[in-house]
Amino acid sequence: MSHSTENPFKTYFDQTLERCGFYEDLKAGILFFLGESCISANTNQLMNMFSEEQKIQQEFHRLITLYAFSTNDYNPYEELDTTPIKQLIYTYNEIYVNEIRQKSFNFDQVIKDDLKTDLIEDFVQEFKEKEYKLITNHNLNTSFFRRIGTYLNQFELSYQDIYLAGVNYYQKNQKVDFEGTNLLNLNIIDSFSPLYTTLFHFPLLFTYYPSNLNANHLFSSILQFLYLHTNTDIAKHIHAFHNHVFYENNPRRVRNGWEFEELERGVLISQTFHNALNIRKSPIFTTQPDFLASDNYLLKELKNQNIPLDNYKALITKTIEEYYETNIDEVVNGKLNHAEFLQLLAIIFYETSANAMIIKAWKN
16 A cells, blocks of 8 residues: 655644644544544535535545545455444444433434444443533543544554545445444534534645635634534624634734743633633623623623622633533643643633623622
């Protein structure tokens, strides 16, 4: 199997995974599932973009081969025992749909025998009685990628081969059970935290919206997917405010002072928090009625209240530590990888600015 040496997307994606600070098993799991889910993840978008069947097939081929492509019919990984991966995908669906979202959905009725397996008990136990919220989803995503990667990394495959093993796995299963394979994939994609949603959008963005991809810092992309997870009716205002705070226009680039890779975490956290508070002093403050009309807040009790700024800071910190199960001191000391840290900054920015908009005034 030979690979072309010049591959701009592979270079870009590998650099991103590196910058995210992911360890090897996590990278391997992400790459496998990127190949495995590429068609499921992009079907709707491509069908909205193109009408001709032949063109759609062409574009699918283009997306699937972005990271790597097999140059001949022989695939050495057909010998790979994919049962453990099948178990992980099946168990993941059971956990996400029936444990976390409590849907009591019967997968066995809709997927064919080839895709059914026993559940992986320790994986299920890890998420027993967990609440449906961003951090639960994120931990589930991470556990899944890590488990796939740990399995695959025993075989000492290259990144390309791991990705191609994913493509191969999908092609094999969708021949057997097209509906079932896509259902299982789409549930996983549906569960992604903003961070993973961002990464899995890269093939599409790289191909069709490269200027958006280049103009956005990873932090901004994560923040945009966080809006979709939380509250769409006020998201456009917070997005406008985010552009105001983080970017210069013409050419669009991140303002000085936001050196996400260089600055200490503690500095970035307080900088994000203080900038988010300034939404009340920004042109966006004129949209306050939209915020008051909305009800999607973690701190609804603050609506139209007067509160001292220090109390507000304490409340936001407590909310982030409890609802997002994240101890800020541990984060400063390096508990999260870089990408998870950016996701936390996005959460701090969003929660601080959104909830600040419903307050009547700061009490002295």
